[in-house]
Amino acid sequence: VLLAATSHHWYQISWVDWTTIVGVLLALIGLFLTWRQAKNAANSAEAAKQAVSNTEQRIRLNQLMVLIPQLRWIANELDNAISTEDGSLVRRQLESWRWQAGNIHGMLESVDPNQAKLLRDLQQSVGLARAASSTLMAKVGSVNSECAKVRASIVIASDELNIWLGKSSTQAQDGRDS
């Protein structure tokens, strides 16, 4: 009889119990909202990080768009110096090539590290420029004959850089348009 008198159905609970249940529900909703907010913040931070990275890449690409034509200009000046057999001017242009190519190499490695062949060809031109400079110091033969290989290497690297620049600038433009 006592048992029957004290037993209740689940919905026959006091207002205190209801308060507890509502409290738990509110706590769960609060937890969910906090989690969603934290997730959004993390996504925003990731998006901001990605945006900064993209901007850095674009800045480097813009710098390369300025520097690569300068490299082309050095190659042309080198040609002129070779054709006039001006050994000291050739050496100066080879020095300029080495330093400018070194700068471009660093940026290119950062913007597009997958360009192993292009990086290797650029490095080869730098190494050959060093070798040709030393040979010119010794003044063994004609300027033209002492610069044939470095000249060919510079043409290859320069052409590859221009092709890469064309592709990359088009892709960057597509990225901005889309």
Next chain:
Amino acid sequence: MDFEPQDQVMIDLASDLLKQTEEEKVSWSPTDDADQYIFSATSSSVLIKSTVDHDGDRHVDLSLVNRNGSEVASLGTQFNREEPGGPWTGGPNNKLLGRLYLAARNSALSVSDTLKDIYNAIGIEKTNGQS
């Protein structure tokens, strides 16, 4: 400043380059100096040069250069005298550098292939220098 570690690094590099060149895993290229050869990676190059001094002794210099073409380390053949006025004797790395220079030259100028081709043309088959 202690220069010993750099020497050891270059000796190790020379040994490894020799091994890889002989196994045709590394390809050298000629430079505008007929006695100098180059091998380039993506951010560095190695140059090996041979010169003959006024006494007729052959010197070989191995240089490691960075992406600007600046030399960051080098190793060269050495000739020492044990006593003043005594005879010159070759340093411990001379043989290694000499072998590397010949291997680099062989790779850059395709010497083995050229010899093989000419022997084929005259009807003699050569394998590893033996007929």
